[in-house]
Amino acid sequence: MSSANPSNINEVNASNLFATRIGLSDDTRAKVVAIINERLADLIDLQLVIKQAHWNLKGSNFIGVHEMLDGFRAEVDGFVDSVAERATQLGGTALGTVQAVGQNTNLNAYPTNIHQVEDHLKALADHYGDAANLVRKAIDDTDELGDQDTSDLFTEVSRGLDKNLWFIESHLQK
Incomplete structure (x- = not known):
């Protein structure tokens, strides 16, 4: 069991993992934890x-x-x-600090110079859409790695993001 704490998602490897009886290889767990931390950064950014x-x-x-x-x-x-806890269930470290999120998010910077409801809804729609599309890719990537549980978790996240995106887009439709 390692107490190593990777500072970013690119440093996740089998030597960084804690032991677990989950029936996935160390290499698979390391790859899945890296994917999880990528999406975790995006989701915290969205928060x-x-x-x-x-x-x-x-x-x-x-x-x-x-x-x-x-x-x-x-x-x-x-x-x-749920996503952060999945990283730790797999023996990884969830990277949720502001610094890790800033370094690892794949979402564009949110504009801080807007105030009108419609402008915020447009910006939120962009962020929700980007986050949801990245989560959909994570569904496929984790499934291909043989971790259907993580894939299923991302499917749940995808459904929720898509539902909220629908609400936002409905406000914008005329």
Whole structure:
């Protein structure tokens, strides 16, 4: 059992893993943990941008969107927890610090100079769409590695992100 703590997702390998009786090879677990940490960074990034929008909304439909985003944040919080815990179940380290997220997120920077509800909804739609598409790729990648449990977890995350994206896009449709 190792107490090594990789500082970024590219440093995950079998020597960084804690022992487990989960029936996946060390190499497979290391690859899956790296994928998990990539998506974890994206999901934490999404958590933060949801709050950025929530705090700074102005204009028509403010209260409805403001309250909707509270629910979205709570759901993404649950996804973050489940994904991070899966990394540790596999013997890895969940990389959820602000520094790790900043270094490893695949999402574009969220604009901090917008305030109108519609502008935030457009930016959130972009972030949700990008995060959901990356999660869909993780479903396939972890399945191909033989870890159907992680693939199933990502399927749950994908369904939730897609549902919230639908709500956001519905607000934007005229």
